[in-house]
Amino acid sequence: MVKPTTLMALEDYAVPAERDLRREGGVSPGKHATSSSRRDGTAVRTAVGVVDRCPERYHRFEHTDRWADSHKARIDTRIRQLIAMGYHGDASKDLTRTRSVIDMTNPATQELGKAMPTIAAWFKLIPRAVALDIIYDPEKGRLCNGVVLDEESIRWFKNIDDAIGIRSRAAVLRELLLHEADKSGCIAVASLACGAAQPVLETMAELLRDGRAADSSVTLVDLDRESLGMAVRLADQHGITDRVTTVTGNILSLNGIDIAPGPHLESGAGVGYDVVEALGFLEYLPPENQESYTYNGVVDEKRSRAGAVVFLKNAYDLVKPGGLLIFGNMLDETHKQLEFTLNTVQWPHIQPRSIKKMLQIIAAAGVDPAAEVDIYCPTDGVYAVYAIRKPCVQK
Numbered sequence: 033m034v035k036p037t038t039l040m041a042l043e044d045y046a047v048p049a050e051r052d053l054r055r056e057g058g059v060s061p062g063k064h065a066t067s068s069s070r071r072d073g074t075a076v077r078t079a080v081g082v083v084d085r086c087p088e089r090y091h092r093f094e095h096t097d098r099w100a101d102s103h104k105a106r107i108d109t110r111i112r113q114l115i116a117m118g119y120h121g122d123a124s125k126d127l128t129r130t131r132s133v134i135d136m137t138n139p140a141t142q143e144l145g146k147a148m149p150t151i152a153a154w155f156k157l158i159p160r161a162v163a164l165d166i167i168y169d170p171e172k173g174r175l176c177n178g179v180v181l182d183e184e185s186i187r188w189f190k191n192i193d194d195a196i197g198i199r200s201r202a203a204v205l206r207e208l209l210l211h212e213a214d215k216s217g218c219i220a221v222a223s224l225a226c227g228a229a230q231p232v233l234e235t236m237a238e239l240l241r242d243g244r245a246a247d248s249s250v251t252l253v254d255l256d257r258e259s260l261g262m263a264v265r266l267a268d269q270h271g272i273t274d275r276v277t278t279v280t281g282n283i284l285s286l287n288g289i290d291i292a293p294g295p296h297l298e299s300g301a302g303v304g305y306d307v308v309e310a311l312g313f314l315e316y317l318p319p320e321n322q323e324s325y326t327y328n329g330v331v332d333e334k335r336s337r338a339g340a341v342v343f344l345k346n347a348y349d350l351v352k353p354g355g356l357l358i359f360g361n362m363l364d365e366t367h368k369q370l371e372f373t374l375n376t377v378q379w380p381h382i383q384p385r386s387i388k389k390m391l392q393i394i395a396a397a398g399v400d401p402a403a404e405v406d407i408y409c410p411t412d413g414v415y416a417v418y419a420i421r422k423p424c425v426q427k
């Protein structure tokens with residue numbers, strides 16, 4: 033893949049030693065290529081055995097957050113104090129990572145409420161995508177349910193690492209979409225678990241405004257009608273509704289993702305989407321299929337649903353030959369405020385993982401061993417974003 037300008041190799045990715053994802057238990061640069069020169073295919077042991085797989089490439093992603101400001105150091109210190117309080121005094125409880133609701137009796141969570149008087153209103157939106165609206169644009173100053181935020185809350189949404197990470201993963205997506213569009217002239221995108229779809233819609237609007245990819249289109253899929261409604265309003269604000277199709281549906285069916293198979297492409301290129309993206313979703317899925325599935329406020333059902341492995345396989349099937357599958361996962365090794373997210377905010381269902389574990393899931397999903405895997409690591413260390421290029425010629 034030709035690299036967009038801000039995407040660089042990971043070799044000089046400076047992370048604190050104790051959180052270095054390249055140490056034991058993380059990704060070893062000895063086993064995995066860090067430069068694009070090693071494209072020879074290497075035998076890699078995975079959850080499904082030994083396969084000949086193209087080694088993945090790592091890219092450091094420089095991101096200067098537009099909202100982080102002089103309050104960050106003070107807020108970071110306060111967050112370290114909240115982390116030290118653990119969860120009901122015992123942070124090890126979080127290791128189950130099965131929490132599905134926010135426990136407001138937790139002392140650290142109550143302390144957070146004292147710092148931010150209107151935070152309880154935001155808690156009510158979590159984990160739905162409507163909670164992300166204020167993160168994408170803290171200057172709005174009010175939640176999508178109309179609650180006006182106090183000044184300190186706005187400062188926190190500007191400066192906490194999670195918010196910065198959500199914005200930097202969106203910035204990676206933007207770069208990748210712009211690059212694909214510039215290469216192909218126009219792109220058909222499927223956005224799975226799109227939520228209010230700010231990252232993909234803002235980028236499509238940018239492309240269409242600049243006349244760079246006039247025939248591009250996006251199919252937005254989510255179960256949450258309110259989030260999809262916000263997406264439609266955003267598309268309308270940008271004047272791009274004619275480029276947007278919305279689908280209300282469950283993307284965790286075991287049999288595949290039930291949307292149109294993507295536009296017909298030029299003769300011989302096959303059918304599928306140029307880009308399928310599912311940012312902000314993999315961290316809610318265990319690897320294996322689930323007997324039932326709950327996403328608070330959106331769906332709670334007792335039917336068998338796909339885990340991360342089957343979901344990735346189904347999403348990959350929607351990509352045209354030569355196209356890209358893009359997704360992210362919260363990191364458990366470089367995220368400096370992970371315990372704040374899990375123990376204080378208690379964002380439900382979250383399954384942070386190492387890049388190494390994610391690569392095992394990708395391999396188990398049966399992704400073509402000849403597929404190119406690029407991993408983008410924003411310098412905040414909160415998420416990694418994965419881009420898998422489906423080979424043009426299928427084996």
Ligand SMILES: C[S@@+](CC[C@H](N)C(=O)[O-])C[C@H]1O[C@@H](n2cnc3c(N)ncnc32)[C@H](O)[C@@H]1O
Pocket residue numbers: 159160161164224225226227228229230231253254255256259281282283284310311312313327330331
């Ligand atoms: C954290 S949001 C991410 C939104 C968006 N991709 C972004 O990065 O801004 C996760 C989204 O997944 C959606 N979701 C959860 N389970 C789903 C399912 N089984 N099928 C479809 N959407 C689902 C939720 O409604 C929510 O909008």
